Amino acid sequence: MFKLVYGDGGKFKRILSGVVKPLDAVPIKVTPEGLELRALTPDKNMMLEVVIPSTAFESIEVESDTTLTLSRDHFLRGIRRASKRDSVTLSYERASRYLRLLLTNIKTGVEREFSVEVSEVATELVEPIQIELPVRFQISIDDLRGLIRDVKIVGDELELVFRESSIEVSSISEGRSYRTTLTLDKPLYKLESKEAMVSSKYDLDYLKTVLTAVSVTDLVNVEFGSTLPLKIYTRLEDGTSISAWIAPRV
Numbered sequence: 001m002f003k004l005v006y007g008d009g010g011k012f013k014r015i016l017s018g019v020v021k022p023l024d025a026v027p028i029k030v031t032p033e034g035l036e037l038r039a040l041t042p043d044k045n046m047m048l049e050v051v052i053p054s055t056a057f058e059s060i061e062v063e064s065d066t067t068l069t070l071s072r073d074h075f076l077r078g079i080r081r082a083s084k085r086d087s088v089t090l091s092y093e094r095a096s097r098y099l100r101l102l103l104t105n106i107k108t109g110v111e112r113e114f115s116v117e118v119s120e121v122a123t124e125l126v127e128p129i130q131i132e133l134p135v136r137f138q139i140s141i142d143d144l145r146g147l148i149r150d151v152k153i154v155g156d157e158l159e160l161v162f163r164e165s166s167i168e169v170s171s172i173s174e175g176r177s178y179r180t181t182l183t184l185d186k187p188l189y190k191l192e193s194k195e196a197m198v199s200s201k202y203d204l205d206y207l208k209t210v211l212t213a214v215s216v217t218d219l220v221n222v223e224f225g226s227t228l229p230l231k232i233y234t235r236l237e238d239g240t241s242i243s244a245w246i247a248p249r250v
Contacts, residue, residue: 009082018213026070056238069119078114133223138190210244
C-alpha cells in the first residue's frame with residue numbers, strides 16, 4: 001500500500017497530464033524515494049518519463065515498492081479536475097482494483113474522490129534510455145514553441161544541424177522551405193557539443209506533443225546526435241524531472 005500527498009493540485013496536473021495524454025496506459029512505480037512514470041507511446045517512437053522525488057510530496061507513506069498500470073482515461077478525468085486550491089492524495093491498498101485519487105480544497109476542506117482503474121496485468125516500467133548525446137542546448141519554452149509553429153507551416157519534419165557553434169533548424173517540402181540559425185544568447189541560454197558536426201531529423205508532431213509535456217517550466221534542455229534520439233527534459237525546483245525521447249527519422 002501507499003499514500004502520497006502533493007500540496008499543489010494545479011502543478012501536479014501540469015506535471016502529469018501532458019505526459020499521460022499520448023500513452024495508452026499509465027504505468028507508475030511508487031517507492032520510499034518517490035513516484036516514477038516511464039512508458040513508450042503505442043507506436044514506440046517516443047518515451048515519456050516523470051520522476052517526482054519523495055521530498056516534493058507533503059507526506060509519503062509506502063509499505064513496499066508498488067508498480068501499477070492505471071487506466072489513462074480514468075486518471076486524466078480525475079487529475080484534470082485538480083487546481084492550485086487543491087491538494088492531491090494518491091492512495092492504494094494491496095490487491096485493490098482501483099487507485100484512489102482525492103482532491104481536497106485547501107481552504108474549505110471539501111473533498112472530491114475519483115477511482116482510477118488498475119489493470120489486472122502488473123507490468124514493470126520500461127528501462128530508462130542510457131545514451132550519451134553529443135549536442136546539448138537550453139532554450140525557453142516560448143522560443144521552442146515559436147520554432148515549432150514556424151516549421152509546421154512548411155512541413156512535418158524538422159532537421160537539426162550543429163556546426164560552428166550554432167544550430168541550424170530547417171525543413172523542406174514541395175515548393176517550400178524554412179531555415180533559421182540558433183546561437184548562444186540568440187536565443188539559446190546554453191550550447192555545447194562534443195562533436196564538430198551533428199545532424200538529425202525528427203517528426204514535428206512528436207515535438208508538439210513533447211512541448212505540452214514539458215511546458216510546466218520556462219526553460220528546457222534539448223540533446224541530440226546524428227541518427228540518435230532527441231531528448232527534451234527539464235527539472236523543477238523541487239527535484240521533479242520530466243523527460244521525453246523522440247526517435248529520429250531515417
